Amino acid sequence: MAEVDxxxxxxxxxxTFTLSFGGQSISIKNHWANDRFxxxxxxxxxxxxxxxxxxxxxxxPAQEGHFVDLVAxxxxxxxxxxxxxPHPDGSEFSEIWSAERGESVFGAHLALAEFTVVLAAAxxxxxxxxxxxxxxxxxxxxxxxxxxFERIETRAxxxxxxxxxxxxxxxxxxxxx
Amino acid sequence: MKLAxxxxxxxxxxxxxFLFTPAAAEAAAxxxxxxxxxxxxxxxxxxxxxxxxxxxxxxxxxxxxHIDSSxxxxxxxxxxxxxxxxxxxxxxxxxxxxxxxGNSAKRITRPSGGWAQxxxxxxxxxxxxxxxxxxxxxxxxxxxxx
Numbered sequence: 001m002a003e004v005d006x007x008x009x010x011x012x013x014x015x016t017f018t019l020s021f022g023g024q025s026i027s028i029k030n031h032w033a034n035d036r037f038x039x040x041x042x043x044x045x046x047x048x049x050x051x052x053x054x055x056x057x058x059x060x061p062a063q064e065g066h067f068v069d070l071v072a073x074x075x076x077x078x079x080x081x082x083x084x085x086p087h088p089d090g091s092e093f094s095e096i097w098s099a100e101r102g103e104s105v106f107g108a109h110l111a112l113a114e115f116t117v118v119l120a121a122a123x124x125x126x127x128x129x130x131x132x133x134x135x136x137x138x139x140x141x142x143x144x145x146x147x148x149f150e151r152i153e154t155r156a157x158x159x160x161x162x163x164x165x166x167x168x169x170x171x172x173x174x175x176x177x
Numbered sequence: 178m179k180l181a182x183x184x185x186x187x188x189x190x191x192x193x194x195f196l197f198t199p200a201a202a203e204a205a206a207x208x209x210x211x212x213x214x215x216x217x218x219x220x221x222x223x224x225x226x227x228x229x230x231x232x233x234x235x236x237x238x239x240x241x242x243h244i245d246s247s248x249x250x251x252x253x254x255x256x257x258x259x260x261x262x263x264x265x266x267x268x269x270x271x272x273x274x275x276x277x278x279g280n281s282a283k284r285i286t287r288p289s290g291g292w293a294q295x296x297x298x299x300x301x302x303x304x305x306x307x308x309x310x311x312x313x314x315x316x317x318x319x320x321x322x323x
Contacts, residue, residue, distance in 0.1 A: 033277060033296060062294060091274040093275040141238050
């Protein structure tokens with residue numbers, strides 16, 4: 001089975017979501033002014049609650065962006081698709097918030113359990129390394145969606161996920177002698 | 178430099194009682210994009226004001242520092258005038274672009290087809306970001322509509 005990797009990085013007001021699977025990889029950027037990070041987590045939780053398909057927009061500061069679509073199958077799998085917005089130069093509400101899909105830029109099918117575990121680990125890393133004491137994400141002036149994260153982590157635990165400590169995440173564990 | 182200007186402006190106010198205008202105060206607060214990028218100014222210092230909007234040095238999430246992170250501005254001053262004029266052109270001559278609640282946006286489209294856009298916080302009137310469609314072409318944006 002191909003290995004999946006999900007990474008969330010926050011820098012200079014952007015959340016960059018990198019999806020890698022089966023030799024393909026894509027990074028899509030969401031600007032804090034159109035913060036859709038909590039929406040992505042809500043989408044995943046909806047899927048884990050039994051929804052068959054969910055969709056999340058992932059937008060820049062104005063009109064450019066991507067759709068992330070997730071479809072669960074009866075066999076415990078999940079299909080992931082990323083499409084560009086259909087009107088990258090749009091200026092009207094009907095263009096920018098169009099439900100149409102543009103060019104397909106990523107597609108994968110994997111076990112929902114694997115997807116959930118890998119996403120939980122990615123979110124745990126963000127929570128441990130990119131969120132300040134007040135709960136705000138550094139360099140991204142929005143609060144970390146703690147409750148949605150905890151729901152995903154709880155579900156992932158049923159699939160065998162074990163959260164890493166801060167020391168493990170930062171590779172600070174003392175080397176054995 | 179900014180402090181010296183402020184002192185002069187305040188002195189004019191004290192001496193005349195009439196000559197200190199909001200425009201003079203705004204000019205006294207101005208700095209350049211390159212000064213922001215070189216760390217000479219704080220986040221609230223205004224780089225350019227036009228149409229009621231303020232472009233500030235900012236921080237990683239808004240203003241000059243944020244713009245530069247994705248749409249590089251020359252740190253040595255080559256883009257200073259272009260950035261200011263670009264903002265003036267978009268704000269003064271641009272058409273509204275639909276924006277997320279809480280934000281507003283405008284855009285100019287050059288005859289050649291390239292465009293430049295600005296996004297600001299509707300409440301604070303502070304510029305969040307500004308960029309062009311053609312690889313940070315600040316000079317072309319400044320020269321609009323040519």
